[in-house]
Amino acid sequence: MKRERIHSAGPSITEAEVAAVTDAARNGWYSNFRDCLTAFEKEFCEYTGAKYAIATSSCTTALHLGAAALGLGEGDEVIVPDMTWIATVSALMYEGVKPVFVDIDPDSWTIDPDKIRAAITPRTKAIVPVDMYGHPSDYDAIRKICDEFGLILYADSAPAVGSLYKGKSTAMYADAACYSFQGAKMMATGEGGIFVTNNEELFKRAEFLVDDGRDESERTFWIKEIGFHYRMANLLAALGRAQLARIEELVEIKRNQYRMYHERLGSIPGIKMFLEKDGCRVNSAYPSMVLEGEFATDRDGLRKELRARKIDTRPTFPHVSAYPMFETVDSKVAKHIATNGINLPTPAYIDEEDADLICDNIKDILGV
Ligand SMILES: *Cc1c(COP(=O)(O)O)cnc(C)c1O
Numbered sequence: 001m002k003r004e005r006i007h008s009a010g011p012s013i014t015e016a017e018v019a020a021v022t023d024a025a026r027n028g029w030y031s032n033f034r035d036c037l038t039a040f041e042k043e044f045c046e047y048t049g050a051k052y053a054i055a056t057s058s059c060t061t062a063l064h065l066g067a068a069a070l071g072l073g074e075g076d077e078v079i080v081p082d083m084t085w086i087a088t089v090s091a092l093m094y095e096g097v098k099p100v101f102v103d104i105d106p107d108s109w110t111i112d113p114d115k116i117r118a119a120i121t122p123r124t125k126a127i128v129p130v131d132m133y134g135h136p137s138d139y140d141a142i143r144k145i146c147d148e149f150g151l152i153l154y155a156d157s158a159p160a161v162g163s164l165y166k167g168k169s170t171a172m173y174a175d176a177a178c179y180s181f182q183g184a185k186m187m188a189t190g191e192g193g194i195f196v197t198n199n200e201e202l203f204k205r206a207e208f209l210v211d212d213g214r215d216e217s218e219r220t221f222w223i224k225e226i227g228f229h230y231r232m233a234n235l236l237a238a239l240g241r242a243q244l245a246r247i248e249e250l251v252e253i254k255r256n257q258y259r260m261y262h263e264r265l266g267s268i269p270g271i272k273m274f275l276e277k278d279g280c281r282v283n284s285a286y287p288s289m290v291l292e293g294e295f296a297t298d299r300d301g302l303r304k305e306l307r308a309r310k311i312d313t314r315p316t317f318p319h320v321s322a323y324p325m326f327e328t329v330d331s332k333v334a335k336h337i338a339t340n341g342i343n344l345p346t347p348a349y350i351d352e353e354d355a356d357l358i359c360d361n362i363k364d365i366l367g368v
Pocket of ligand 1: 058059060061084085087088130131132156158159179180181182191192193
């Protein structure tokens with residue numbers, strides 16, 4: 001074996017990133033204290049096509065910032081998929097919003113638009129679709145429902161930097177969207193996120209809230225309203241810029257990993273690979289598989305045995321409404337994927353030899 005172990009995830013960091021961060025550590029102070037941040041926000045707008053962006057300390061804080069700026073709060077219901085990372089929901093709940101869970105589509109693992117209408121009530125204010133593991137949500141169908149009922153479309157695109165829906169970034173279909181740069185995501189700043197929108201008024205409101213609710217036009221340090229302290233550090237923006245400059249290369253690395261896994265596992269009955277629907281480019285940030293039929297009995301046993309063989313994987317997220325603070329919804333698809341899904345290893349270094357090792361071990365443990 002070439003390595004101590006195969007990790008479940010990890011970014012591709014080159015000398016370019018090291019040089020960018022070193023430069024910011026040396027020079028990104030005094031009059032330059034925000035240069036990387038401003039440039040990163042501008043470059044992220046250019047990449048996604050969005051008009052405005054605010055880089056934040058995480059995607060969770062970006063999601064919360066947006067929820068506050070959109071005026072979501074006490075008494076509002078927001079429709080979310082019953083499979084996502086908890087941040088989608090906690091960011092809304094920080095503002096007092098009640099999440100309403102809807103099951104997901106069995107192929108894209110994103111919210112099933114056909115099941116949304118039944119969840120709408122007079123209190124519904126927004127739909128927050130999640131581009132799960134980088135698969136774009138069905139934006140055309142969701143937009144249609146939002147327009148029909150006058151709802152806000154607020155996208156949790158945390159894992160979807162580089163994913164495209166009908167050739168455009170997911171941000172272009174939502175009233176606002178958030179992305180993550182956490183260390184295991186498509187591009188990494190360690191911790192970090194970004195809020196994007198094409199709506200100038202919304203941007204201004206978020207821009208006001210992100211810096212503690214200051215109104216410097218009145219006087220220095222004058223706080224007009226209680227806000228947040230959620231801005232990304234300049235040093236991390238330097239890293240973000242260097243990663244963003246390589247984003248198409250990074251997406252290619254992940255899509256190639258998906259190809260390697262699909263070639264080795266895709267035709268085994270009882271293993272269902274996470275797919276890419278027509279009209280979408282999935283960034284393949286998390287190549288995944290679901291155990292079906294006779295294999296759908298012991299996902300955790302398989303993961304444990306792989307770990308013993310020094311191969312780390314991740315289980316798919318539990319379905320959110322199963323957590324103790326919620327009333328559990330019978331989301332059949334989300335439950336099935338939560339119980340039987342595995343994110344295959346996605347560290348940037350995976351090569352054909354690693355893929356052989358990983359897939360041979362999976363096949364050996366499953367007995368195929
Ligand atoms: C990772 C993730 C988040 C949270 O991102 P952070 O940057 O870690 O706060 C939110 N939603 C989804 C769907 C995610 O995958």
